[in-house]
Amino acid sequence: LCISKKFPSSHPSSKFRPTASTPTSTSQSKMRAVTVALFGAAVCLVNAQQNKDEKEFKCPTEQGNGNFADPVTCRRFYQCVDGFPYLNRCPSGLYFDDIQKYCTFKAEAKCGPLASTPTATTESPIDLAKKCNPAECELPYCYCNKDGTLIPKGLDPEETPQIILLTFDGAVNLNNYEHYRKVFNGKRKNPNGCDIKGTFFISHEYSNYQQIQTLANDGHEIAVETISLQMGLQDKGYEEWVGEMIGMRSILKHFSNVSANEINGMRAPFLKPGRNTQYKVIEDFGFIYDSSISVPPSPVPVWPYTLDYKIPHECKSGTCPTKSFPGIWEVPLNAHFVESYEGGHCPYMDQCVLHNHDAEDVFAWLQEDFERYYYQNKAPYMMPFHTNWFQIKELENGLHKFLDWTQTLPDVWFVTITQALTWITDPKTNKQLNGYEPWNCKSKSTQTPKPCNNSNKCALAFKEPTSNISDTRYMETCFDCPAVYPWLGDSHGSGIPGRDNYIDQSEGGGGGAGRGDGGDDEEQK
Known part of the structure; x- marks a missing residue:
């Protein structure tokens, strides 16, 4: 597997914490650029097979996942990765720096392996987040509790x-x-009379951008779920996560x-979080939240929490962050299940086995699953869908019965994830919500312009970097093809391969990023 990339000189951090009144903020740390580009040579990842005359490399068990000098x-x-070594070759002319942990020019590289000072046994590992300390974690900037179930x-x-x-x-x-x-x-309303809203985690391939613009103009939230939906992204590096997520935002x-x-949130493909790397990208590029971590079946569901502290439940995927990322919100996917029904348990609605049931059975299943929230701790009831759900008439009809019943x-309240987090940072009671400005549609206008009536239908050449086969992809947009x-x-x-350059939130000024995330403005049709 070959990955083309240019290695950055640093990965600066910038904190971004949502509050009820302030949707964005910028870190005061020193601003630095992070670039993602084709360097002209590929870094080839190959299985760590050793030559017979070489000693087999063993991953340091005390340091976890990471890059280590040959x-x-x-x-x-x-x-x-999880104790298994994969051999990586630096691009031609570059050498591995065992301090900075990336390939660079020979004059700048600190060749390794270099000895590291062992951590005293009385100290906590610096890369592990601590258990929740409610006394030090207060809203609106931080939220945690022992098991994540408290309102x-x-x-x-x-x-x-x-x-x-x-x-x-x-x-x-x-x-x-x-x-x-x-x-x-347009018929289903929240208690304040506003239309119900949802959140769309968009992946690129086969997307219709005129339709996405319509959804955004209607007030739905648009978030990102990578360009390529590639398998194994959870084990890739910082540059790959930037290319996928910031590229999708662009x-x-x-x-x-x-x-x-x-665009405030992201979701990892296949609910496989990218360990600490993904959350470093979230931090550096000014996202508010992630929604990639699934929660095992539990009698009482978990509320969203910040990643200042260790996650309050088992990491089902095995690739959750272990470090502290202050102010970054996790909106977890609680498992859906009903003890008295077949169907198993699932983070995505369409992963539960309900296709043998009629619409009434599906409605009853959704109703009982929902009541585990409604009659206990009122944790947000997330209903994550793929297209598959809507391809089965009984599932779709059962969903509509459920939505009508909730009315x-x-x-x-059916709100976007960002709207939900705004409420969590400054909770209001039911009696206070009819005049609650962040959920009020009447005094606000969407920031996404109204889409065109006649979109451009673009037939475009496409060749994956790992393939020599050219293909045609079709894309609709209100902008020039x-x-x-x-x-x-x-x-x-x-x-132009490798055209994109991305800079982090602290230098980009609110998420704009170089030629690959902004660039020259275009006129809509």
Whole structure:
């Protein structure tokens, strides 16, 4: 597997903490650029097979995952993932720096392995987040509790609104768009009279950007779920995560007119978080939240929490962050299950085995699953969907019955994830919500411009970097057709591989980032 990349000189951090009144903030740390580009030579990851005359490399058990110098040559290094070593070769002319942990020029490289000072046994490992300390963790900047089940600010369940989070993963196109429009049909309302809203985690391939712009203009939240949906991203490096997530944000800005400032969240492909690396990207590029961590089946569901401290539940994927990322919110996916029904348990609704049931059975299953939240701690009831759910008539009809039933409940609110987090940072009781400005639609206008009536239908050349086979991809947008199909390293579709340069939140000024996340403005049709 070959990955083209240019190694950065540093990974600066910038804290971004949501509050009820301030949707964005900027770190005061020193601003530095992080670049992602094609260097002209590939870093090839190969299985760590050793030559017969070389001693087998063993990953340091006390240091966890990471990059480690090859004892034989500075032209190579090992990437240790869950105790297994993968041999990496630096691009031609570069050498591995065992201090900075990346390939650089020979004059700058500190060739290793270099001895490290052992940590005293009485000290906690510096890369491990500590257990929750409620006395040091206060809203609006921090939220945690022992098991994650407590209502923020200690509100009584009877006074707490029941939030429902409708989320949709993947491409938006003709396969699902009309199904989504039926969910948000303009007839289903929140208690304040506003239309119900959802959150869309967009992946690039096969997406229709005119339709995405329409969803954003209607007030739904747009978030990112990578460009390529590649397998194994959880074990990739910082540059790959930047290319996927910030590249996707750039594509949405360039072809759907969704401002980078409005894209607050991300979700890892296949709910496989990228260990600490993904969350470093979240921190550096000014995202508010992640929603990738799934929670094992539990009688009482878990509320969203910040990553100042250790996550309060088992990490089902095995790739959750271990470090502290102050002020970054995790919106977990609680497992869906009903003890008295078949179907198993699942983080995504369409992963539970319900296709043999009729619409009434599906409705009853959803109702009982929901009541585990509603009659206990009122944790947000997230309903994550793929297109698959809407391809089975019984599942879709059962969902509509459930949505209509929730309209009879006086304290149920369908809001976006960012709206939910805004409430969590400064909780209000049910009686205070009809005039609650962050959930009020009447005095606010969407920041995403209205889409065009006649979009450009672009037939674009496409060739994956790992393949010599050219193909054609089709893309609709209200903007001019690009030269080629946008992809990793070329989010504008310029036809120039490695065109994208990204800079972090502290230097970008609110999420804008160099040529790959902003660049020259375009006129909509």
